[in-house]
Amino acid sequence: MNTCNSIKPIIEFCNLWKSFDHDRIQVLRGASLSLEAKETVALVGASGCGKSTLLHLIAGLDEPDQGVVYIEGKALNKCRELTYRLRHQIGFVFQLHNLIPNLTLRENCLIPAVAAGTNRKQAKARLERLAEATGIADRLHHRIQDLSGGERQRTALCRALMNGPQIILADEPTGSLDDVSRVRVFELLLKLMREEGITMIMATHDLDLGRRCDRVIRVQRGTLFDETSDHQPSL
Amino acid sequence: MTLLRLILTNTQRHCIRTLIGVAGIAFGVAAMMTVVTLLQGAVNMFQRILKDDSEIIVFERHVSDLFFSNVAISDIEIMGTWPMVEQVLPSLFGLVSSEDRPVIACFGVTADSPRLKGAEWIEGNLSDFGQSRDIVLGSRAAEFLGVKLGDSAPLGHDSFPVGGIIRTENGFEDGGVFMPLAQAQEFFHKNGVASIASVSLFDDDLREAFIAKVKEGFPDLTALETEEFGNSYSQFRIIEATAWAVGGSAFLLGGLSVANTMIMSVFGRIREIAILRVNGFSPTQIASLIFGESSVITFFGVALGIGVGFGTMLVLQRVPLFQGYVDTQLHGSVLGVVVALAFVTGIGGALYPALYAMRIHPAEALRFE
Ligand SMILES: Nc1ncnc2c1ncn2[C@@H]1O[C@H](COP(=O)(O)OP(=O)(O)OP(=O)(O)O)[C@@H](O)[C@H]1O
Numbered sequence: 001m002n003t004c005n006s007i008k009p010i011i012e013f014c015n016l017w018k019s020f021d022h023d024r025i026q027v028l029r030g031a032s033l034s035l036e037a038k039e040t041v042a043l044v045g046a047s048g049c050g051k052s053t054l055l056h057l058i059a060g061l062d063e064p065d066q067g068v069v070y071i072e073g074k075a076l077n078k079c080r081e082l083t084y085r086l087r088h089q090i091g092f093v094f095q096l097h098n099l100i101p102n103l104t105l106r107e108n109c110l111i112p113a114v115a116a117g118t119n120r121k122q123a124k125a126r127l128e129r130l131a132e133a134t135g136i137a138d139r140l141h142h143r144i145q146d147l148s149g150g151e152r153q154r155t156a157l158c159r160a161l162m163n164g165p166q167i168i169l170a171d172e173p174t175g176s177l178d179d180v181s182r183v184r185v186f187e188l189l190l191k192l193m194r195e196e197g198i199t200m201i202m203a204t205h206d207l208d209l210g211r212r213c214d215r216v217i218r219v220q221r222g223t224l225f226d227e228t229s230d231h232q233p234s235l
Numbered sequence: 236m237t238l239l240r241l242i243l244t245n246t247q248r249h250c251i252r253t254l255i256g257v258a259g260i261a262f263g264v265a266a267m268m269t270v271v272t273l274l275q276g277a278v279n280m281f282q283r284i285l286k287d288d289s290e291i292i293v294f295e296r297h298v299s300d301l302f303f304s305n306v307a308i309s310d311i312e313i314m315g316t317w318p319m320v321e322q323v324l325p326s327l328f329g330l331v332s333s334e335d336r337p338v339i340a341c342f343g344v345t346a347d348s349p350r351l352k353g354a355e356w357i358e359g360n361l362s363d364f365g366q367s368r369d370i371v372l373g374s375r376a377a378e379f380l381g382v383k384l385g386d387s388a389p390l391g392h393d394s395f396p397v398g399g400i401i402r403t404e405n406g407f408e409d410g411g412v413f414m415p416l417a418q419a420q421e422f423f424h425k426n427g428v429a430s431i432a433s434v435s436l437f438d439d440d441l442r443e444a445f446i447a448k449v450k451e452g453f454p455d456l457t458a459l460e461t462e463e464f465g466n467s468y469s470q471f472r473i474i475e476a477t478a479w480a481v482g483g484s485a486f487l488l489g490g491l492s493v494a495n496t497m498i499m500s501v502f503g504r505i506r507e508i509a510i511l512r513v514n515g516f517s518p519t520q521i522a523s524l525i526f527g528e529s530s531v532i533t534f535f536g537v538a539l540g541i542g543v544g545f546g547t548m549l550v551l552q553r554v555p556l557f558q559g560y561v562d563t564q565l566h567g568s569v570l571g572v573v574v575a576l577a578f579v580t581g582i583g584g585a586l587y588p589a590l591y592a593m594r595i596h597p598a599e600a601l602r603f604e
């Protein structure tokens with residue numbers, strides 16, 4: 001339990017509980033974790049074990065029944081703080097790209113900038129750099145419908161990085177891709193995280209890819225085990 | 236990329252749905268514009284009949300309609316002797332019918348009526364008016380009765396020789412019948428009375444004195460300045476209230492169609508709204524997106540509605556049945572109120588959808604496939 005007090009964790013929670021359906025579905029039962037900045041973590045576990053639930057709780061999209069999630073030492077109190085967290089601190093990537101059809105790649109990527117009211121010039125410069133990095137620079141004016149799954153996922157990644165978050169939460173970002181694209185997108189993700197110094201938690205069923213992260217954490221029976229340090233609870 | 240671009244894209248995505256909302260608002264705007272303008276036009280036209288020849292009109296106190304007002308000719312003659320009075324003219328209003336026209340306005344007037352004096356005489360002339368049983372027809376009335384000078388015009392239970400045909404600007408008059416006063420009194424069984432007396436004074440400053448004098452001398456009568464008459468005459472007020480009520484109902488339907496469009500639109504993209512939230516949109520930004528979309532729909536609805544409204548009025552103006560009766564002069568104030576109401580209903584219709592969208596729970600919505 002001592003790591004709850006470790007030096008400057010970027011994400012920290014102790015004894016997190018979450019259940020659904022009036023306690024009938026108990027998903028998290030005292031999950032604890034402390035992550036330092038720039039760490040990359042693979043979150044693994046059987047389907048239905050609570051990986052997505054945990055990511056939602058970390059982002060503040062849902063509230064735990066018990067326990068508090070601290071991001072950079074701060075807990076959420078108000079709706080405004082949640083907006084700030086989602087706008088500036090955390091970027092989300094999903095299994096499905098969740099891009100808005102009828103908008104071009106460029107427009108989709110700029111949505112977080114619209115939300116934050118970033119000035120045009122800055123947003124444009126940032127987009128150009130990210131589009132280059134994610135390899136979609138030459139497709140920016142295409143619509144989502146014209147793209148392959150891998151390209152869509154790169155676009156989603158570009159969007160998640162738009163406002164320069166310190167944390168990326170990725171929920172099976174490669175889950176809907178074929179083997180080749182899966183590896184490519186994952187490698188891109190990991191490379192960008194390391195280059196930009198971003199902390200990442202990625203839920204995945206692909207242990208081979210997961211092992212390439214700094215830590216592998218398994219969700220089991222509602223708690224977290226750090227597989228990189230011999231099945232000890234991740235504290 | 237701006238919020239506006241996002242709003243426009245969203246409205247384009249479901250063209251049919253958007254069009255239904257646009258059509259709803261357009262229908263409300265067009266209906267209200269047309270109904271209010273037409274009825275106001277009719278009121279104005281009637282008011283102008285009264286205004287044409289005098290500053291003050293005298294009629295029977297407490298009557299709901301001028302057709303039921305009786306002012307004794309003897310009283311009118313007394314008023315004529317007052318020094319402040321330049322001229323008093325009696326008019327008797329009645330409605331007659333012919334075979335295929337259930338309602339034709341009939342004016343019982345004397346030869347010095349400005350209505351006849353000011354008209355363009357197509358056939359016959361003013362000097363013969365009142366010398367015989369001959370009646371004078373407005374040009375539209377002559378047309379729909381199918382008669383010319385010298386013919387006999389069948390009206391009600393009787394028929395009258397046509398002694399003249401005149402053209403006037405006013406629809407009621409141009410589609411109406413002018414009878415010598417005595418003739419009209421006999422025809423409508425109103426011997427010795429007129430419906431109103433139109434009074435002109437030597438000096439405008441004497442109006443109040445005249446009105447007070449009527450009040451004192453003839454307790455059964457009311458004298459009103461013609462403008463004031465228009466404001467207080469209950470028939471006009473009923474007509475105008477009806478117009479706004481009919482138009483308002485059309486608007487309610489328009490508002491409901493926007494509400495429906497926006498509800499469908501929000502329910503159809505719960506997940507997408509959650510994604511916007513995840514990407515940093517605040518609940519307020521999400522609400523402004525929804526309100527923005529309904530404003531776009533309202534904007535196009537208003538534009539289309541104004542076009543359709545003008546079109547409808549142009550068509551009505553050309554329909555022979557309405558010719559001359561339709562005054563399609565649209566007042567800026569009516570247009571202003573209609574546009575303002577359209578935006579109120581449009582935005583009102585988006586209220587619930589916007590609240591719903593603001594309250595979407597992102598984690599639950601993300602599980603929503
Ligand atoms: N809103 C909810 N209402 C009821 N049950 C829920 C709700 N959200 C999640 N659950 C349940 O909680 C459990 C954990 O779900 P979660 O989506 O976190 O699993 P997961 O580890 O992400 O699974 P997968 O690998 O298949 O994505 C599941 O049994 C799920 O049915």
Ligand SMILES: [Mg+2]
Nearest residue numbers: 051052053171
């Ligand atoms: Mg999941």
